[in-house]
Amino acid sequence: MSDLHNISQGSHDLVDHALVELVNQVPTDPGCYLWKNAAGKVLYVGKAKNLRSRMRQYVHGTDERIKIPFLMEETTSFDYVVVGSEHEALVLEINLIQQYHPPYNVDLKDDKSYPYIALTKGDVFPALKYTREKHKPGTRYFGPYTDAKSAREMIDIVRKVTPFCVGSCAEWRRVNRLAQARPDDKDIIQLICAQNGRPCFDFHVGKGPGVCAGEVTPEQYDQNVRLVEDFLSGHRGAFIAQLTDQMQDAAAELDFEKAARIKRRLDVIKGLDDKQRVVFPTAIDADFIGFWREETIAGACIFLVREGRVIRSCEFILDKGNDVPEQELVAGFVKRYYEQTADLPLEVNIPVQLVDPEAVEEWLSAKRGRKVVLHVPQRGEKAHLASMASTNARHALMRYELRTGYDDKRTNDALMQLESALALDGPPMRIECFDISTIHGKHTVASMVVFTAGKPDKSQYRRFKIKTPLIEANDVVSMAEVMGRRYGPERMADERFGKKPDLLILDGGKPQLNAARKQLAELGVNIPMAGLAKSDEELFVVWDDVPVVLPSGSASLYLVKQVRDEAHRFAITFHRELRGKAMTVSILDEIEGIGPTRKKALKKAFGSMKKLRAASVEDIAGVPGIPQAVAQDVYDTLRAWDAELAKTHKHAPADGQMAEQADEQAAKLSKV
Template identity: 30%
Template sequence: KVLPSSPGVYVIFDEKEIPIYVGKASNLSNRVRSHFAKSTDFSKSRVIRERGYKIEVHVTSTENEALLLEYNMIQELQPSLNSQYTDGKTYPYLEVTTGEQWPRFLKTREKNNPNSIYLGPYSDVGSMQRSLRYVLKLFPVADCHKEIHLGDADDWAKTCIRRRTKQCMRPCELEIDDNEYRENVDQVINFMEGKLPDILNDVEKKMREASAIEEFEKAAKYRDVMKSINRTMQKQSVFVDDVDNMYVVVQEENKFEIGLSLQKIIDGRIIRREVAVMPKNSEGSFQDFVIQYLIAMLNLNVTNNVKSEDKIKKIILVTDNFKEIKDVLITFDYDIVQKENDAEEQIIKMAKNHIKSHLQRRLLIKKDKELPTKRVEDLREMLGFDLPPLIIDTFDVSTLMGRNNVGSCVRFVNGKPLKKGYRKFKITSVDQQDDFASMYEIVFRRYKDVNDGFDKKGLPIPDLIVIDGGREQLNRGLLALGDNNLKIPIIGLAKREEEIYFSDIEEPMNEDNNRGGMLLLRACRDEAHRFAVTYQRSLRQKEGLVSILDEIDGIGPKRRKLLIRKYKTVNAIAKESSETLSENFGLSKKLSSKVIDACRKFTISN
């Protein structure tokens, strides 16, 4: 049959009239025929040639209309060859069963309950689950998989861990205040939507009210919740003035993949980050990938061209195919713009760094399928990071009464030492003991040659920097990063109490020393200390060797230079025999014995 040359959508069915592929085209005739050309050897086209039995064509007025119709039909028909874009296999929602007496929070991929509200969708399922686990500790409402009734604790809820450990308000077991439960549900929703200032104001008001009527136990509980919310806000991205409420969409790529980052900014704070990745060898176009992703993430209703109900209409778009993507989003009443000021440029830079880090981690995971280890994952949870800190650099300073001041940096990748990431430094900026100035110098020198996220040896910047020390050492490390125009998460680990210091949180954090994340931090710190002490000892040995050889008559400048070049340290000569020394360097047996005895005495005394 003759196919039209106009834009439209085509559906390919198999012999049982099951749809196997939905596609769009600016020219239906050319596009459909391309699947059946002998020169086409793509796996998708090969399956279409082998299984395709019937073709159904839908003509549209424009390419944009074809794109939206294609998306609709993919969601409705769920064809097997379009699995990359099928909502049901990609982006989950968080369902809040508000139609029930005791609303629950459930992860779902279907929006089919008219009595529930849905948050999301979320492209990063792990991040959504971690956020939910955290907020349910602050506001302990239910996340059961069944509707709750009083008395269920004696039935299916008998084995519920949250009920047994009293981490839930337990409406299945106790008669609880309905209003209080609903207020907690609202706070969880606010948290998941990034409305932390609203939660903070509400909890502070309740704390003052409880205090006024002398319910001090309840007031203390609200105070603890406020501390947790404040810490969460401080861990979020930097607050940026002079930006509108908006979305920022940026694109980055590496050798194998193209990444897309969508960030939602409310009141100058990034409250939501989502990412998506497309392999470069994918058959689909990047333009279609971006548009399909944005339709899903922005929750757009494409049926009958319904306008978006989103209150945020501004989108900064930094991608390829800018005009084509812009034209589609305009049909949903969005205002598509490019950066307008320095503040927006800062947001764009943060978004690009975010997707770069995501792509970098994906490369690491491809090389090592065991990523991340349990300790790395526990450290991520302990520090409240969105992503696991796979690459950790740890710094330490070592000195002996102000002499031979040295520093070290050791690198751990996925919880294991990476020797090629080790660096040692001879402190040059101070000639006496000053741990603070020394820490600044070694952190500054380590990253001074970083360009576009990589050092001069091709190693990426770390996900986390650990400073051996407390508040002041941490501040010097932070200053060194700032002077290199770098922003990398950095903490201090103080030896005495094993306290963790944050750059933006006043109070240090104490954790169980046997916790996986703490064990990893201590292993990094101890390895940095060992590496620094070993380097300092080698310098002391070399310095001692020069001094010893200078004091022995019969050792001239030429032989002294040869001995230092060969042995480097006092220890190395102390282990040598006088016969070998005589034979290799032309020394008399008596002189060789004198050199070795002097080195052995130095070794014992030190």
């Protein structure tokens, strides 16, 4: 028994205080809660072991999820439902989400009805149907399938393996109407069909069992029903064994025609299995779920493994991504998917452990009727298949974005949002972003990336070596130099650098922004600009002391972070290139017996430092002008260098520190 309570607050000015007071009156029992807006729309559904304690986290701001402040800003009232256990709360939560589709809960992006294969077990002669409905009692559903073609092909394969009726057959519908009209005569339906029935076309070609012509009794047909259920569930071992026994018995009785028919069915199954990859030596039943997340959207892929084989994969698009914690995304999808399917495995493999795994396992076990466990694979074949599922989820998301034009819409929204948030004169169709990369002032470089209409314009990318002498890292000085070089009169007149940007983004906070503003003021150049702080993703602007905070999960924040990350990647790549050349030169120049001529000969012979490091002593000595003793010195020095770098990479906690330590090791080796 559950109790439903509704608490609302009419005055928006007092909503925060009122909600706190009302939440304090909520019981401490397990149950579900529904946050609602002023129009009464359900915004979010959650469950809890202790309703009061969980709901207090929302109103007191102790729930650190990014979406919570935005949710509570819209919330003016709530409902709660008290139940008897956490398991009941989970079941109720799934039903409420299915009923209300709250915008703050994880849901399927394309909320259509997915195809199923239905087995009408309530009929005297059950049939297979392709359907998008999933609600009729007495019918077992297999799926969901995310590809309608795959569902129809599976029905065709099943009928090649076991002759079976389909719901689209006119003769089957006639027999079914007869059975429903004469429920007391079910035992003689076969005799009636034998006398008055008309065999359908499928019976003549071997796909139909002959129900319409009285060729099969209900008892005989029930055996086919069990075989079909096992086949569609992926449990084919006993099925194949039974068919093999029947084929051998027919051959022993010299009924070679029947044996040949069974042999053809076994060949169909073998051909189907040949397309699947054997992933486990043991006949395990498990699902492997992988995800690929972007800022506000995600792809999900499920591999269904039955008896050690991948029998099917399903792909879905979710309406949440990096804007919700991974645990919440995974939990939401698991509940949504397994609420819709009756095909449950013994093990569900997911990428991250859930907050309430025991409750979810109890719910899944109750649906299957046997123990179902949640597992996070760490190594071996299971981890490999989980990784494959994530890869397929990424491709599913890419196909969805291309098919729907999702990226273009998101980009347009991002440009409009930036125009509003940064008080620009128009959408920033050309964005230039700068980043500095250095290790204690050594090999300092700057990158300039350009996004045109929200997309990377790599032909416009530029990189700069910082010329100002630096004793240690100084991003402010470096940024000022780059601004002077990029936006000086000569470069502004250079067509290769393109036109003046609509927005300038600096990877850094207030100091970098002030340095850029001062430099551009001296040059007499006016460009809207913002400094992006790494920690809180805040945009510092010149016209306000308070930074601009773009909404979490918004298209504009996604674009800004994408621009920043691309500038960082481009700067790091250039910095590593310079650092690698410097280390290479210092190593070879300090080896006794290697001068400019021999160094040139080595470079010509091997083409790169990577190939030289992989060469043997004999390979090096084979270069004209390189004596055996010098070749040995080169080989020994490079081996020592590789060993030191390996230690550095093993213990380096961050890329910058790793690069710094690598420079130090190279410097030490150059002095040997």
